[in-house]
């Protein structure tokens with residue numbers, strides 16, 4: 001029986017760091033998530049589980065693992081795939097990989113913002129299609145960023161890093177959080193709190209950085225798009241289900257908003273067919289933290305958390321301290 005199950009192969013440095021953690025099994029199947037039935041079988045008796053965001057960690061899985069499971073170390077900052085209260089009830093520690101991916105994810109949010117406002121991917125597709133063209137003052141016009149307003153929905157670490165970059169583009173920042181940021185955090189960003197509805201009405205670019213919870217599921221639906229400016233852009237690098245993809249496709253088609261950039265999807269890895277047909281949408285395959293340096297740091301941090309949990313010490317990124325008995 002293995003001590004540790006790893007549900008997706010990580011970068012080499014992180015795989016090497018697993019040495020010394022006992023018998024480690026790694027899912028090496030095709031480029032799909034580990035089939036649920038296989039996961040439920042292979043998890044039996046393990047003490048540590050290193051997961052990625054496609055694995056649902058719920059009561060059924062915890063039952064299949066059995067009483068020896070000490071820790072679930074998620075190789076992600078988002079933990080919407082894990083039922084944390086259920087883990088806590090069973091004394092199973094849960095960790096994530098915050099901080100190390102903050103800057104890379106903020107960079108990617110900006111890649112999408114620029115792609116959307118200046119039609120970067122659309123222009124690339126246009127040339128690849130060998131469309132005849134000549135420079136034209138009216139061709140493929142986008143929007144200015146300078147002097148405009150960036151609205152951050154969910155202004156945590158990644159939201160703040162995204163806001164910081166706006167200063168270099170000459171933008172003003174508004175944000176929506178359930179609670180306003182402390183002044184020492186908000187002031188250097190020049191960021192002002194707004195209600196969700198006011199942020200939608202005022203922003204030229206809306207960038208989403210909130211976690212997926214029952215409250216944020218479909219936060220962006222028909223009503224939200226109707227409140228946005230017709231020249232506005234929506235970028236989502238958080239979790240797909242925060243945006244209602246069908247409503248987004250309808251809003252884009254109706255000209256209610258100008259463009260959207262999505263790194264994450266409602267039924268990932270599936271992409272809503274209605275979106276694939278729209279030139280005003282820029283799509284990326286969940287690349288927020290996908291840099292060489294960041295993926296190494298995430299993998300090493302996940303392994304470090306796993307090792308601490310197995311050794312009975314307190315992991316650095318423990319999310320349910322109630323489950324830690326010391």
Ligand code: GLV
Nearest residue numbers: 075076077078289
């Ligand atoms: C990736 O989406 C993460 O949550 O780290």
Ligand code: GLV
Nearest residue numbers: 077156157158159
């Ligand atoms: C999300 O958890 C963040 O780091 O902003």
